[in-house]
Amino acid sequence: MEGKPILNQLSPYKQGKQTKEIQEEFGLNHIVKLASNENPYGYSEQVKDVLSDGLPEFNIYPDGYTGEVRMALSDKLNIQPNQLIFGSGTEEVIQLLCRSFLQPGSNVVMAAPTFPQYKHYALIEGATVREIPTDEHGYHDLDRMLEAIDESTKIVWLCSPNNPTGAVIPKDDFLSFMSKCPKHVLVAFDEAYYEYMDKEADPDALSHMDNYENLITMRTFSKAYGLAGLRIGYGISSSDIITTLDKVRGPFNTTSIAQKAAVIALGDQAFIENTYEKNKTVKASFETFLDRIKWPYYDSETNFLLVSTPVSGMEVFQYLIENGFIVRPGELLGIPNTVRISLGTEEDMKELQQLLLKFHEEKAKVQ
Template sequence: MKSKEVLKQLRPYKQGKQTKDIQKEFGLDYIVKLASNENPYGFSDKVKELFQTNKPDFNIYPDGYTTELRSLISETLNVRPESLIFGSGSEEIIQMLCRSYLSVGDQVIMTTPTFPQYKHYALIEGAEIVEIPVEEDGSHPLETMLDAVQENTKIIWLCSPNNPTGTALSKQELQDFLVKCPSEVLIVLDEAYYEFLQQEKDLDAIHLLNEYKNLIVLRTFSKAYGLAGLRIGYGVADALIVETLDKVRGPFNTTSLAQQAAAAAFSDQEFINYTYQENKKVLAQFQDFLTSIGWDYYPSEANFLLVKTPESGMDAYDFLTRYGFIVRPGELLGIPNTIRVTIGKEEDMKVLQSVLQDYHNQLN
């Protein structure tokens, strides 16, 4: 049997080392995973109560329309129910977008580095990839991206805050970009880390959808809401875009448990505010520590920090792993001599700082 030729160039996603891997390799009891930008505070108590009181009906197919969660989000965000699309994480919606809008020879534009699945799924559909390096501070080079638009450009990916640099667009930058971008080009604004933004940094993108029919906003329950293991996310767009995506969406692509948990989590904004406040505090503490030892980093508006290491990011990763800290080496993200560190709990981050201080001292 012969698969698509392009698949010979691609590799399956390879996750980083897991807690059990480190435990087995180094015989450690204290292990802190800071590699996948998960919520260290878990998830809402409302989700815990849901699983303690509700008996799941595993023999029944889930609601293919995601009715309860759809109604809740549409009322909260003041958007029409038909403007919402749901996926197994927002990543599945990225796959739907590529399957729906890309054919062989079409062009997509994105920064580099950014979330790698934009490129991965676009290549599978035979698209031409245009990657524009991020600015020195890790931000999107928006004017250069606009200059790259051609007649065959179908999608432009904007990730804000950007993964892995953590930098975010400003409201004015986004509005200027939307005005200048041709209306036939689909603009995908991935806001996976939206809940970590300071209020003044909120792009208010949902309110731009009526004016810009070529915009879709993606969000997820995997990060701040702490439901990464259940895989559910959503997109908000013009109803015609959603109708198009629904044609390639699997009929039961989100599970009953994921839908119910997401509804419970979305109803508990106190937990989201707690997560935001803790992340903001601990992020600032970690930045101050790095500054004190002379290490640089990209300005972050997310729950992670891309740290510039004095030597190879792989070396720093190996050193930290031996002490039970799992981070993401920049060599695997397209930025050598960096590590991406999820912001964990305050007590764990203080131990991490001690380990990094030892590593720094060894290098000097």
């Protein structure tokens, strides 16, 4: 049996080596994973407490309407319940968008580099992908993205903060883009790292939802909320777009335990504030260190930094992994001579700085 012809040009997602593999390969006792932008502070203790008291009935299908978390988000975000759709992480929402709106002959417009699953799922649906390079600082080139739109464009992907560069689309630029974007084009605004942004950097897309019926905003519980292992994210849009997406959504696509944990996590905003403050402190300290060794980095409103390296990012990656730190080499992200480093705890980042300083000094001697 053969699949779609386009699948011959794609590869399955390949995750990095797991902790146990690396420990065995390099004889290490301790591994620090700084490659997947996870929350190093875990998740709300309230989630742990509630789930310890009683797990959902695993023999019963979950609530296909995601009623409890839907109402909690509706109240928190001041939106109607029918403006929400839930998925197994925002990645499934992206997949639902592609399945609902794309077909052979259509096209999508996106930045490059950005989250790769936009392109992956668009190609599977037979759409053409138009990639517009970010500027030298990792920001979307919105003018060129507008120029790339035509009558066959169905979706424009905007990632803010952008993964892997960390850059936010400024509010004025976002509103200008929305005012100029043709109404037949769905603007998919991915805010997976929303909770890490400084409030001044927030483009406040949600407050303009009523003005732009071709806008969908996506957020997740995987990053700041620390529920990556449970896989639950959501999209916010007009009721018409949500209805369209619901037609292709699986009837029980989020689990009972994920729904329950999301409700509890949503209620513990003190944990989110604590995560935000710790991340901000660690990021500032790491940026100061990078300035000292003169390794440039991209502006970031996230829990990671994309760092320019004096040699191949793969070389830095290999050095760090042999010393117990896993990062993401830029060569795998389409940005040579960089590494994307998730921000860990203060203790872990101090140890990382020592390793990078040693690497930097060794390279300086060679030169």
